[in-house]
Amino acid sequence: MGQYWKLINLDKRQTYGGWGKLGGCLFDWSPGLLETSLSTTAEKLPDCDSLIFPFKPGELFEKAYRSPLPNLPLEMIHEIYSNAEDLADLICLGMTCQFLWEVARGHIYRRVAAVVAIGDRIICVGDYLRNEDIPDNLLTPEEKVEFTSPNPDDDGDFTLYSYPFDHEFPPQLRHDSHSEVPWFLLQHRRTNSPVSLRRQLSTPAPTQLSVLRNLSRHQYVRESALIAWREGAQAEIKGTENVGFGEIVFSRICLSSDPSVSMSYDGDIHRGVWAGDRFDLVSSETEWLEGLGEDSGWTDVSDEVLKEVEAIWRSGYPYY
Incomplete structure (x- = not known):
């Protein structure tokens, strides 16, 4: 049939x-x-800058968490963020320096948007x-x-x-x-x-x-x-x-x-x-x-x- x-x-x-x-x-x-x-x-979600602030993590993080990670290709850093299962881990990694935070903001925003959809x-x-x-x-x-x-x-x-x-x-x-x-x-x-x-x-x-x-x-x-x-x-x-x-x-x-x-x-x-x-x-x-x-x-x-x-x-x- x-x-x-x-x-x-x-x-x-x-x-x-x-x-x-x-x-x-x-x-x-x-x-x-x-x-x-x-x-x-x-309902329209606020834009990224309104929800995930573009602030500078601060001197404490810059000194305490120096690593070669920011020197990796940008595509590889995005891949690392994409595979982070825990949102808290993603946020903490992003806060280690200004560059990583700027990359992390988009990923954090997508996670939040998925939750409120x-x-x-x-x-x-x-x-x-x-x-x-x-x-x-x-x-x-x-x-x-x-x-x-x-x-x-x-x-x-x-x-x-x-x-x-x-x-x-x-x-x-x-x-x-x-x-x-x-x-x-x-x-x-x-x-x-x-x-x-x-x-x-x-x-x-x-x-x-x-x-x-x-x-x-x-x-x-x-x-x-x-x-x-x-x-x-x-x-x-x-x-x-x-x-x-x-x-x-x-x-x-x-x-x-x-x-x-x-x-x-x-x-x-x-x-x-x-x-x-x-x-x-x-x-x-x-x-x-x-x-x-x-x-x-x-x-x-x-x-x-x-x-x-x-x-x-x-x-x-x-x-x-």
Whole structure:
């Protein structure tokens, strides 16, 4: 019968319902519902200078902690900071001299930003997922016990897919067996869908473009890059005129043990690099980008992500 998929908000313990096969739901309007759920922008964190002060550590530290460490290549120092597991160790190392503190500030800021991020963890789980294939850092120890422990009322293995999450969307927007709208009808109403109409009627001005942020990895995708790609691709690749942030997120958060995705795409979409990450949308691309400092820690992955999306749409649309 093939593998079926379910979109889950781990933090809210909610599911958006069963979405059928990946080769169907990825290419219809369904991911736009995910985009709607990401529309709330997180509160803006103060800039690095306001939060991690650029002060000079002081003469005591300069004399007591002289070492050849500042003479190492800058890339190596960044690597040392990146691998420091304890925030206190990172701070103490940075305070040993002015140079190391300036390098450390960006790393400290990223750690703090990760703690205060309010985006929810989103994942799309296949029903062929085995518990042993769930990444170690995806669930807390308590969640792993709760979501994957044997259930006496379940006939088969109890997995993240079978956990009884609450439904978030009303029945008419869900694609499970209890949906009021048959799944086969939803598949053939793509061009008349609410999301397609919303995108057609709400072409934003350049100052209103958004930024999709992966709060877990400090990566972002610019809507200006998405629009430019879409304009160039839609004449050649069917279906790309409706690709938005929902499709981008959806294509990178799938997780299963089995590569059965009802698509001809041969990449590892079933082991999504963003599975279980936190996301939000920033409403003003220009303003947000202008506010980034040199050591902001954010990485623009627009080109990388859109290259992967193009490969998926070239090989996999439509497959149902």
